[in-house]
Amino acid sequence: MLRIAVLGCGRIGRMHAANIGAHPRTRLAGVFDVSREAAAEVGAREATPVFATDEEVFASREVDAVLIASSTSTHADYIEKAVAAGKPVLCEKPIDLSLERVDRCASTIGKTSLPIMLGFVRRFDPTHRATKAAIANGDIGDVHQIVITSRDPGMAPAAYMEVSGGIFRDMTIHDFDMARFLLGEEPQTVSAVGSRLVNPALMARCEDWDTVSVVLTTPSGKQCVILNSRQAVYGYDQRVEVFGNKGMAISENRRAHDSVRFAAEFTARGAPYLDFFIERYGEAFNAEIGAFVDAVENATAPEVGFADGRAALVLAEAAGRSIREGRPVNTSEVG
Amino acid sequence: MLRIAVLGCGRIGRMHAANIGAHPRTRLAGVFDVSREAAAEVGAREATPVFATDEEVFASREVDAVLIASSTSTHADYIEKAVAAGKPVLCEKPIDLSLERVDRCASTIGKTSLPIMLGFVRRFDPTHRATKAAIANGDIGDVHQIVITSRDPGMAPAAYMEVSGGIFRDMTIHDFDMARFLLGEEPQTVSAVGSRLVNPALMARCEDWDTVSVVLTTPSGKQCVILNSRQAVYGYDQRVEVFGNKGMAISENRRAHDSVRFAAEFTARGAPYLDFFIERYGEAFNAEIGAFVDAVENATAPEVGFADGRAALVLAEAAGRSIREGRPVNTSEVG
Amino acid sequence: MLRIAVLGCGRIGRMHAANIGAHPRTRLAGVFDVSREAAAEVGAREATPVFATDEEVFASREVDAVLIASSTSTHADYIEKAVAAGKPVLCEKPIDLSLERVDRCASTIGKTSLPIMLGFVRRFDPTHRATKAAIANGDIGDVHQIVITSRDPGMAPAAYMEVSGGIFRDMTIHDFDMARFLLGEEPQTVSAVGSRLVNPALMARCEDWDTVSVVLTTPSGKQCVILNSRQAVYGYDQRVEVFGNKGMAISENRRAHDSVRFAAEFTARGAPYLDFFIERYGEAFNAEIGAFVDAVENATAPEVGFADGRAALVLAEAAGRSIREGRPVNTSEVG
Amino acid sequence: MLRIAVLGCGRIGRMHAANIGAHPRTRLAGVFDVSREAAAEVGAREATPVFATDEEVFASREVDAVLIASSTSTHADYIEKAVAAGKPVLCEKPIDLSLERVDRCASTIGKTSLPIMLGFVRRFDPTHRATKAAIANGDIGDVHQIVITSRDPGMAPAAYMEVSGGIFRDMTIHDFDMARFLLGEEPQTVSAVGSRLVNPALMARCEDWDTVSVVLTTPSGKQCVILNSRQAVYGYDQRVEVFGNKGMAISENRRAHDSVRFAAEFTARGAPYLDFFIERYGEAFNAEIGAFVDAVENATAPEVGFADGRAALVLAEAAGRSIREGRPVNTSEVG
Structure with a gap:
């Protein structure tokens, strides 16, 4: 224990x-x-x-x-x-x-x-892990394109947003880590666009964006697109698509239950998504603790460590600079 | 031509x-x-x-x-x-x-x-045909249970119902044929229950039922359940499930289009089902004509002939008798 | 505590x-x-x-x-x-x-x-509970037909089967309780068919069946069909469909994760189902304990009690008699 | 006529x-x-x-x-x-x-x-039309992000690729038109990345790319991401996602039939996608002809005309320039 x-x-x-x-x-x-x-x-x-x-x-x-x-x-x-x-x-x-x-x-x-382990909890989610396993098993073949959709159910309070460090370091950072987890190769260029659509006034005050699209590329030409929004009315949207020359795996959203409904106005209406991260990644938070115990007990490097924390931050910084300067930014420019 | x-x-x-x-x-x-x-x-x-x-x-x-x-x-x-x-x-x-x-x-x-061909059009539907092919290919293995769900979007006018011959000869007859198409063995016993839930007054007047469940068994022990209703508010419900010792195939309903919707109240809401039989079985009606032309041109027996029409009617008659007499009826008792 | x-x-x-x-x-x-x-x-x-x-x-x-x-x-x-x-x-x-x-x-x-509570755990499953809620909310309207599909991933060892009491008292009993949970009215007639298809020799020795279809009816004409098999190669199959005059709710199977796969041979292939009951009903077993604590602490009748245990057993007995005597059995004949 | x-x-x-x-x-x-x-x-x-x-x-x-x-x-x-x-x-x-x-x-x-009508057939597809209708009805609210995934089942012969004009003018052009159809506002900036992953030698010879990701933005801040590949082994991949402040609509792929399969190795495996454009957009090609007849008979402007053809080409040109110059390109720079 x-x-x-x-x-x-x-x-x-x-x-x-x-x-x-x-x-x-x-x-x-x-x-x-x-x-x-x-x-x-x-x-x-x-x-x-x-x-x-x-x-x-x-x-x-x-x-x-x-x-x-x-x-x-x-x-x-x-x-x-x-x-x-x-x-x-x-x-x-x-x-x-x-x-x-x-x-x-x-x-x-x-x-x-x-062991210094970083809490990139999504790596421990059973669904994303199965998607990763499909890559590792060779079922996807060479990875060509990745699409990470990550939208929060609603914006955090203004007080939090003001000290969050901005969307890239606060929210997208999980997606940057997911991109690195799945790409199997370090991203080289980062190209981002950002908009203020959910709460323009707050975003302007914070010099932040609530809606961003980011494109990463690797030296071998793999492409990864990240889509973020601070507010998805239908719930916490957490999807990942990995496309390769042999196939594709998609991490779909997980629902609170699997009772579907039919009525005069619709067919096969799905239940709500697990919402928010504490529910959606509940199993993952537990698995994360198990992995931490493994690293401590076996004195091995944790599955996701300090260097991974730094690498995700480099991508976040590059993304911010990409928007501000209106051009793709090479990660080597940042760190 | x-x-x-x-x-x-x-x-x-x-x-x-x-x-x-x-x-x-x-x-x-x-x-x-x-x-x-x-x-x-x-x-x-x-x-x-x-x-x-x-x-x-x-x-x-x-x-x-x-x-x-x-x-x-x-x-x-x-x-x-x-x-x-x-x-x-x-x-x-x-x-x-x-x-x-x-x-x-x-x-x-x-x-x-x-060639005397019977218009059991569902045999020509691409979805049901793929389900049948899964049996023929051996992907299902030995068939153990079949479930046929067949519900109309709404009851026909009273004038039609009064001369329809009753639900088994008018509506279930398609499902009896589907059962024979998929079972690969003649049903031996027929056990039915019937209720008057959609329009009790009309059904009582017609000595008919609007909601029925029928169980067929074959000599080797295969079981087939048919579920009918004269009214499904969510549309024309046409499903078939074939369960065997190696796997299962399900004919799902077909939609008018594949745009799904998400909102604050729901996730992944499906589009309406193709409704009614002219839309749902549009491809099948055309394929049926092609099969008829084949039979005529090649002077071969049609894929579904007079004897199939008679066999389905025997099952319909047995089902009616089963309800009236409150017991399973052997097809040999009827015809 | x-x-x-x-x-x-x-x-x-x-x-x-x-x-x-x-x-x-x-x-x-x-x-x-x-x-x-x-x-x-x-x-x-x-x-x-x-x-x-x-x-x-x-x-x-x-x-x-x-x-x-x-x-x-x-x-x-x-x-x-x-x-x-x-x-x-x-x-x-x-x-x-x-x-x-x-x-x-x-x-x-x-x-x-x-409090004497019976462990009909499925009543506490979030998916089945959402289906039940759809009835309670009026979203289904009057219930007309229920279909309960319940198939085990594989047959238990012979030693267990020999003392299990037979499929109806061992396995279907959960489905009989589910039927009562959802029908909102006591079943009146029970009509069953049974086959020996998975392991005919063992089933003959036990005078048991491994594949059964049961039809229940209530005094008001509601119909409930139960489909059981002792072996579904694709996993633990636990579905419930409730069809009424205003809509339908379906409890779909729950998967271990939501990563879906695409390849040259297929599209959107689902992950395995949660298998077996300890995994599938893990949340339900926990909720059941909570409900038991509620009953004890509040000194209230448990949500599912001794009388429910007896009522399910009556249906099991009636189903067995229905097969043996080849006729529908009224529950009043049994108990 | x-x-x-x-x-x-x-x-x-x-x-x-x-x-x-x-x-x-x-x-x-x-x-x-x-x-x-x-x-x-x-x-x-x-x-x-x-x-x-x-x-x-x-x-x-x-x-x-x-x-x-x-x-x-x-x-x-x-x-x-x-x-x-x-x-x-x-x-x-x-x-x-x-x-x-x-x-x-x-x-x-x-x-x-x-009437000079351009053959952007996808505008006439029932699925994409339903997605467009969800925007028009206000069900999506303000559009924030659009994701268009468009992947061919396999690369055309080299002889065709050599004269195709490049992926943006040959293939992505349909997606540029779809973007304009759904955005309701002209794109202003175009940022593209391109890779040679499917057939590097051929692509190098043609100075072309077989795998591209393009990001469009509009003056009001709407974002649209387009993902293309010349080869998806699982078939013709044609999806559109429209995300807004009130909800989301997704055009899913359409299948040849709706028979799904279950076996020891998988659950709910989908049937093949309609493949290729002649099958997938069969209904759309017919609807397009109907729309053309409407325009001629009523002497009205066609639903998609010469100016739309030009606008899509401007985006294609901007995308090519964006890759070559490694920067976002404003559509006003091109035409």
Whole structure:
């Protein structure tokens, strides 16, 4: 039983705390949040210790590893402290909004053999994993085109949007990681367009976009298109299409149930999609914890690590620059 | 070009007349109806001769074959006259409402080598044919269970229902033929239940049922379930499921188009089904004509003949008796 | 936290023990099995006490309630002992293979206010529940026809089949309960056909059938068809169709994931179905526990109780008699 | 009955000749091809006159209108001659490979009131039309993103590829028109990437691409992504997705039939897609002829005219330039 402490008691931290408590291979070693109230609430609900400071977490002998689910600006600090304390890390994306800070963190932690795993949870979803397996099995053949459709059910509150770091580092970053997971080759060029259609005023104020299309290409000519929207009224839209010279695999959306309806006005109407990420990727969040335990117990590199976190951020930065400069950007220009 | 005359200018006769006119292998040789007005209207629309009497049709040297789409009570007479005149026949189902009359017709026409084809059009539908092919290819293995769902979009007018001969001889007869087409073995027992749920008053007056479930079994133990309703608000419901020891094939409903819709209240809502039989089995009606021309030109037995028409009627009669007597009926008891 | 002990450590008992241990509202109070080895294994795995005798379970002050997952022949005894001990019961189906024993059990326990819940787990499946909700909401209108397709992926070992009590009491009993759940009216007649197609020799030896079709009717004329097979090579086939005068709802099969595949030989090939009942009804087994806790905590009648267990058994008995006597059987003839 | 002559007796000309002959509102007035052999063959098959020269076609008083299905290089000439002869035109895409020639043609024919209709057949497909209707009805709300997936089943012969004018003017041009049909606003920027993955050697020789992704944006910020491949092993892939603030509509692929298959290795495997354009757009080609007759008979502008042909060509040219120059291209730079 790996004893994991959770840093950050917001929505996603609360979910992780509950998952760790219920997982057969882990135990919740306690929680911390800069808001004592938030931490106390989760501590009570999960019947787990509440740490008064982050230092206590890193110093505790009851804590084997940490899961970082605090606000983005703290991620790099916490990673550095965890490594200094010899504790493996499972860190929510992104490592930081700034590539410079990510690189400083990398040089601080150096060539640690401690597992630093990044929370790109979609890699652990059974549906996307089956799509990946179809590539690995050779059923797709050479990959030619990938289409990743990723639309949130609705825009987060303005307060969140203002500090999110922008759509590419906050939302598309999952899709950039999915692209890298499936392409089997590093993207070389990034070409993006962005619009303000869902909430133009808010987006203008944030210098952000709520509707983007991004095209990635690799040196061998593979193409990957990412489609994002901050608001899909029909629910959380999470699809992936991988097209190759031998076939195609499509990750379709998953529904809450499979009762379909027929009436005078329609035939075979589907049930709602699983919504939102906590439901849609519930199985994946659990599998992610299992993979983290594997990495810690076997002292192996985690399936998705620090370098993957950095690579996704490079693509995010390139995409932002592509829109601002109105041209394709080579990843080598960014980092 | 086979020159075919059409007897009967009701809805289905009009459709056949148009199809024969447009078919690359046939020519419409003229039409006849006891209603001169109806015949005149079709004659004008199709620019084809209108015969004044049925005798004229059978006597005409411009007529190579006849398609019988008149009211059921005339079918056996016309078949006898056509055979006497040496003209091949494509006859809408059923041959007659009375098995006795069918048998008298059989003995009248004797062992004719003229093609007498029955209009069990569903055998020619591309979807059902692919399901049949899956059996023939061995992909299903031994057939264990068949489920035929057949529901009309709405009940025909009372005037029609009163002379229809009852649901089994009017509607289920198509499903009985489909069962025989797919089972590859003659049904032995027929067990039916019937309810009056759509229009109880009319059904009571007609001593008929609008909602029936029928179970057929064969000597080797194959089971076939038929589900009928006179009214499905979501449209013409035409499905077939064939289950065997190696797999299953399902004939799904066919839609008018494949644009699916998503909104705040639903996901992936399907388009309407093709509705009614003229649309749903449009391709099949054309293929049926082609099969008839094949039989005539090659002087071979038609794919579905007089004996098939009789066999379906036997099942219809057994089903009616099963409800009335509240017990399974052996087909040998009926005919 | 309701403290539940599990009686029976076979496949389904083990699953229940794990579920109770992980459920947020229950605690596993211990396990018992006539095989000490089986009990010890589960006790060790779940870190829970192992009771030496069933009496110990019923006597224990650490046990608030019992879950009966032992062999069928012990169910009625355990129910009687649990009631005597004042402990609520969640009992796997069937109560007993013999209606006489069920009735004796009923009279022994008398008018207890203790919750006696029957494990008809499918009622708690999100998909079937959505189908039921469509009826309750009025979206289906008056129910006219129900089709329940229930096929196991493969036949259980001969040793099990020989003591199973026959397909109707072992397998179809779930479908009889589903029929009652959805019909909203007690079935009145039962008409069944049965074949030996999957393993004819074994079925003959057991005087059982591996392939059955059953038709139920209610006094108001509703029809329900149940299709069972002991072996579907494509997986665990669990579908329900409810057809009414305003629309239709279909519980489709649920898949392990939603990655679909395309290749030169096919389009849109689906992933495997969830297989077998432990996977397919995993969510339902958990929801069932929650419903049991609700009944215990609120001292209300469980959603599915002793009378439901008896009613399903009556239908099973009627179905068997229908095949043996070759006629529809009225439920009043049986019980 | 509009009497239409067909210029060009290649694959698509032959199809049009047959369609015109069978259409209830048109008559085939004859055919012409620079290959007398090809023309003679179609003339014989369709029992229609064969013109010896194109001049004869334009001069004939038996010809009310012309359908141009000859090689692209002749389109503009034939349009000019038809207009000079006062004959309405239905012309296969593209008008010409050169925008300069298109503009010269435009100025030659001047402000003719004769219907000049362009053969963008997909606008007449029932599925795409239903998707368009969902926009027109307001069911989609404001359109935010469109995804057009268009993949051929296999690459045409090298001889054809060498004179095709390149993927954008030969293949994507249909998608550019679909984009314009659905966007309801002219695209402003075009950003394309292209790869040589299906047949690199041939593509290099032709300075062409077999795999392209194109992003269009409009002044109001709508985004449209087009995905093309010259080879999809699973068949002719023709999908359109329209995403807006109120919902989404997806034009799914259409199958040859709706029999789905289940076996030990898979569930619900779909039938093949309709393949190739003659089958897939069979209904559309007929509806297109009907729309042409409407325009001629009512002397109204055709639903898709010369200006639409030019606009699609502008997008094709911009896309090519975008790849060559590695930057987004504004349509105003091109034409």
